[in-house]
Amino acid sequence: MKFLTTNFVRCAIKSCDGAVNSFPLKYSEIELVQEEQDFQPEFILGILPRLDWPAILKVAADLGNTSLPSQLPEIDINDPSNEILLKDLHTLLIETQLVQGKMICENCNHVYHIKDSIPNFLLPPHLAN
Amino acid sequence: MAKWYLVYLAQSHPGFRKAELESIADLLDIEASFESHDMDHPFMTVLLEDDEQAMKLAQRSIFVRGVYELWGEGSDLDSLHADVKSKSSHYWPDYMTCSFKFDLVGYQGKRNRKDQVQLFESFAYLAFEGPIKMKQPDQIFTILEEYHVVGREPAATPDRMWLGRQVALGQREFKLLENYHLKNRSYTSTTSFEAELSLITCNIAQAAPGKLLYDPFTGTGSFLVAAAYFGALCFGSDIDIRVLRGKDSKSIKTNFKQYGKGYLLGDVLTMDFTHDAFRKSLRMDTIVCDPPYGIREGVKVCGAKNEDRFVGKESVLVDGQLAHTRRDYIQPKKPYELDALLDDLLQFASERLPVGGRLCFWMPTENDAQQESRIPQHHNLELRYNLVQSFDKWARRLLCYVKRDDDYVGTTLTKDQRTVKNNFRVRYFQGFNKQPST
Numbered sequence A: 001m002k003f004l005t006t007n008f009v010r011c012a013i014k015s016c017d018g019a020v021n022s023f024p025l026k027y028s029e030i031e032l033v034q035e036e037q038d039f040q041p042e043f044i045l046g047i048l049p050r051l052d053w054p055a056i057l058k059v060a061a062d063l064g065n066t067s068l069p070s071q072l073p074e075i076d077i078n079d080p081s082n083e084i085l086l087k088d089l090h091t092l093l094i095e096t097q098l099v100q101g102k103m104i105c106e107n108c109n110h111v112y113h114i115k116d117s118i119p120n121f122l123l124p125p126h127l128a129n
Numbered sequence B: 001m002a003k004w005y006l007v008y009l010a011q012s013h014p015g016f017r018k019a020e021l022e023s024i025a026d027l028l029d030i031e032a033s034f035e036s037h038d039m040d041h042p043f044m045t046v047l048l049e050d051d052e053q054a055m056k057l058a059q060r061s062i063f064v065r066g067v068y069e070l071w072g073e074g075s076d077l078d079s080l081h082a083d084v085k086s087k088s089s090h091y092w093p094d095y096m097t098c099s100f101k102f103d104l105v106g107y108q109g110k111r112n113r114k115d116q117v118q119l120f121e122s123f124a125y126l127a128f129e130g131p132i133k134m135k136q137p138d139q140i141f142t143i144l145e146e147y148h149v150v151g152r153e154p155a156a157t158p159d160r161m162w163l164g165r166q167v168a169l170g171q172r173e174f175k176l177l178e179n180y181h182l183k184n185r186s187y188t189s190t191t192s193f194e195a196e197l198s199l200i201t202c203n204i205a206q207a208a209p210g211k212l213l214y215d216p217f218t219g220t221g222s223f224l225v226a227a228a229y230f231g232a233l234c235f236g237s238d239i240d241i242r243v244l245r246g247k248d249s250k251s252i253k254t255n256f257k258q259y260g261k262g263y264l265l266g267d268v269l270t271m272d273f274t275h276d277a278f279r280k281s282l283r284m285d286t287i288v289c290d291p292p293y294g295i296r297e298g299v300k301v302c303g304a305k306n307e308d309r310f311v312g313k314e315s316v317l318v319d320g321q322l323a324h325t326r327r328d329y330i331q332p333k334k335p336y337e338l339d340a341l342l343d344d345l346l347q348f349a350s351e352r353l354p355v356g357g358r359l360c361f362w363m364p365t366e367n368d369a370q371q372e373s374r375i376p377q378h379h380n381l382e383l384r385y386n387l388v389q390s391f392d393k394w395a396r397r398l399l400c401y402v403k404r405d406d407d408y409v410g411t412t413l414t415k416d417q418r419t420v421k422n423n424f425r426v427r428y429f430q431g432f433n434k435q436p437s438t
């Protein structure tokens, strides 16, 4: 599971729908791996508008990274000094893999697992029916 | 000023061609009308702004074999020459000194060497002075011919002939379909969707760089790989963890790597589509899938078929941990109605797509007249295309819907309103003989 995806998923239980603290999930006991990927600045730039930045900060903090800017800076692709920032975002969003660990809903406390890099959102019967 | 081009199309799935070309033109802002498209013929003439637009179309289309600046057409060689002389002489001066060659493309027919040379020489009045180069000439002038078939042999003479200056060839002329063919792909299974129609589906869905595409029933990821070919960021989910995990260290991920698109695979998630985990505010630009029609297995969702048997299980502890929160817990599945799943899919698409975004999915049906009443509809989704691929006893349809804004009031046809249910599985095993039970 890419770090990026933590920004897209929330608790799958219907009664948590709309609850503020069902997103982002809390990431705990996470095993991380860096996996190299082609750096495509335009591609990273295209992803940025989709991000919920406060959720990025929160999950990064869960994983021990507190060095991110509190606001996502404006990025101009033609400005070479932005290359470093885009590269950092690439490393964080695309290359950082969550391989094992738990994802916990802070609204209902349900625990989901990441198994061999694949997050599992299947629900037990009493939460699905 | 716009000019005429001849477009040479593959005849593989002619019923899908116009939709593909229109979708590409819409996506890439190519101004063109494809109204003259005729399923029975591989050649069509199209008015396009310039060579650049023609190239864009050829580069992106799966059907396009070639695009040519049209210099003339006729029902035989004499009328072709007459047309070339009267319509294209203004093009000639630009090509007086460049290197060039002539080429011949015959649809359902060909000419022997001697005939070809004679044919090429009959255009000597163009009086090009540049060198003839067989390899990488500056320009290729192509004579295209369409023959009809008599019995099993091509007719002696073509029905129609064209002369054009080659502007671009399509990617299928460069082994695209071979590269993406399932037999050449690292990870596939019986559910994998054939490459050509996967690519066409993603063209109709307008997958493109900067867009996020989601396949809720990913399986082996056939549509994701096709969407990544067009540059989309891909997300998928499936209720079956095994299919996502892959086998013998082959998986969707190794497929993406094989095609050099690793960075475009967002993630594949184990998830029941009816209990999805994507935050509501995440924009999904396009949704593409082949839902579970249950030819091999029925539709399944999370839950207990027999709820009584699960009463109290939510508080069972194993080693002091709630059993259902343990890593090795296996979530039970229960059957679900296909029609309900299709309604869920349309509802989901109407909530997550941006206005103008597309939902494309495949739906198997049999070849009968009651089809239309079985096609789900949602009031915020306009059914843009309903394309059929026919097999012997059954057919499947590619349905393409476009999300409209709140002012749009379209048709609604939910499962309770559909007169005939899509119990495809039952009908498949009955050999489609009986009328369905509703």
Ligand SMILES: C[S@@+](CC[C@H](N)C(=O)[O-])C[C@H]1O[C@@H](n2cnc3c(N)ncnc32)[C@H](O)[C@@H]1O
Binding pocket: B191, B192, B193, B216, B217, B218, B219, B220, B221, B222, B223, B237, B238, B239, B240, B243, B271, B272, B273, B274, B289, B290, B291, B292, B293, B299, B300, B301, B302
């Ligand atoms: C027809 S297959 C799709 C195959 C896919 N296009 C491929 O390339 O392999 C349907 C898939 O839907 C999955 N499925 C069935 N019920 C589901 C559900 N409720 N939620 C998510 N996926 C489901 C099945 O496991 C199966 O892999």
Ligand SMILES: [Zn+2]
Binding pocket: A011, A012, A013, A016, A022, A105, A106, A107, A108, A109, A110
């Ligand atoms: Zn929850």
